Amino acid sequence: MASSTGPELERLIQLLARLPGLGPRSARRAALHLIRKREALLAPLADAVRVVADRVVTCTACGNVDTSIPCAICQDPRRDPAVLIVVESVSDLWALERAAALNARYHVLGGVLSPLDGVGPDDLNLASLAERAADPAVAEVIIALNATVDGQTTAHFITDMLQHLPVKVTRLAHGVPVGGELDYLDEGTLVAAIRQRTTL
Amino acid sequence: MASSTGPELERLIQLLARLPGLGPRSARRAALHLIRKREALLAPLADAVRVVADRVVTCTACGNVDTSIPCAICQDPRRDPAVLIVVESVSDLWALERAAALNARYHVLGGVLSPLDGVGPDDLNLASLAERAADPAVAEVIIALNATVDGQTTAHFITDMLQHLPVKVTRLAHGVPVGGELDYLDEGTLVAAIRQRTTL
Structure with missing residues (x-):
């Protein structure tokens, strides 16, 4: 060449x-x-x-990437200051923004706990999450991590870490994806969807 | 977003x-x-x-892309001035260079004749090819176009165009790809491979 x-x-x-x-x-x-x-x-x-x-810089408050610190989302006065959404990565943040499901602020962990890959609590933005969740203005922390083993381990770790705070910790619902066909879903998803069924 | x-x-x-x-x-x-x-x-x-x-600029002589005009290949004194290799695109030129099969100069057509797509002779670098092939130093023009209908049509057009010149016009051999299995080859390739069989 x-x-x-x-x-x-x-x-x-x-x-x-x-x-x-x-x-x-x-x-x-x-x-x-x-x-x-x-x-x-x-x-x-x-x-x-x-x-x-x-x-382009990484927002020191939430871990999003933008041209300003704090980023446009952290600065946005229309965002609900009572809700923090915890995501693994900026791409997950973007995915949630595209869905436009919530008008809240984010906290990007920069990964998930993974003992096999040598990722421990100190490698993630967990200390800053505890700090932000301790803010009296924050009423709810929504954990929006992938439904993988590492994601769920991290979710439990965060729940434990925030237990002493007067803050509600929630996670995304499991269930049938919109447009999904039952025949193609794994048993775990079906069990979750049945357990968390809602009244019509 | x-x-x-x-x-x-x-x-x-x-x-x-x-x-x-x-x-x-x-x-x-x-x-x-x-x-x-x-x-x-x-x-x-x-x-x-x-x-x-x-x-990066396009070489006015051969159509290759490089940082100089003429390009490094056209300027290379070790290249055989008697042989011109006609290719459809710069990526085909690169493919032949990687194979290092020949130490000659190239002529990039910038496409092949395709009546359906409205590509006629005036849309390709054919006039400059005729000019270069008329150089007394050039003894052979190797047509290295894809073995598609449009590629072969273009090969015939070039053969006709250069007919009056004292230059040998050749094309790449058809046959079994190296490493290829007969069972997976189309009939046209097998017929060509049998017709052009060589003595061991």
């Missing part, structure tokens, strides 16, 4: 190949696509990556 | 989503990955995209 692609292009391809979802081959395709769409895509992307590299 | 991700991040996600192989969801994952690997990936990518946007 080095003989046919110059070092500049080779470097771009190598960096693109490190993005999740792209490999060496698709990174080459992406690089060629960028060069073909020079005005429409390559130049704007150069600006956009530079702006994000220079300006 | 607009409320949770700032406009800078949103713009980066939108541009990444237009790369081949990435969609809206994987573009968000890629953007978050970039922010997480700020020093190792985001800042270098910002530089790399800027450098490519500023410096």
Whole structure:
């Protein structure tokens, strides 16, 4: 490759190949696509990556990424100050924002407890969560972690950690996904859906 | 989304989503990955995209992309000036360079003839190919186009176009791919492989 692609292009391809979802081959395709769409895509992307590299920061309050500290969500006066939603990652925060189910603030843990991967309580933003939950304004902490073993372990750890506080700790409901077919669901989900059935 | 991700991040996600192989969801994952690997990936990518946007140009001689005109391959004195390899795209050029099968120069057509898609002879770099093939130094033109209907139509068009020149026009061999199993090959490939069988 080095003989046919110059070092500049080779470097771009190598960096693109490190993005999740792209490999060496698709990174080459992406690089060629960028060069073909020079005005429409390559130049704007150069600006956009530079702006994000220079300006995007992690919010020291909640762990969200934005161009200001505190982030736009933490600053938003319309958000309910009584509710904190605990999520594993910024992508989960974005998913909940897209669903627009709640108008509250978030707390990004930056992972979940995972003894096998060597992730302990000190590796997560748990101390700052305890601090924020101790704020008298906070009435409820909604734990919105993945329904995996590690996610549920972390949920229990947080419940224990916040037990001494006068704050209500809740978690997302388990059940049949909207649009889901019973035939394709695992037994655990069906049992949860039956146990937590609601009156019509 | 607009409320949770700032406009800078949103713009980066939108541009990444237009790369081949990435969609809206994987573009968000890629953007978050970039922010997480700020020093190792985001800042270098910002530089790399800027450098490519500023410096990479299309070679006016062969159609390759590089930082100089003529490109490194056209300038390389070790390349055989007697052989021209005709390819559809820069990615095909790169594929042949990786195979390192030939030490010759290239001519990138920028597509193949496709009446259905409205691609005619004037849309491809055919006039410049005729010009280069007319150079007395060129003894052979190897047509390395895809073995598709459009690729073969284009190969025939080029053969006709160069007929009056004292140049040998060849094409890549058809046959069993190295490592390929006969059971999985189509009849056309098997017929070609039998017709063009070689003595052991």
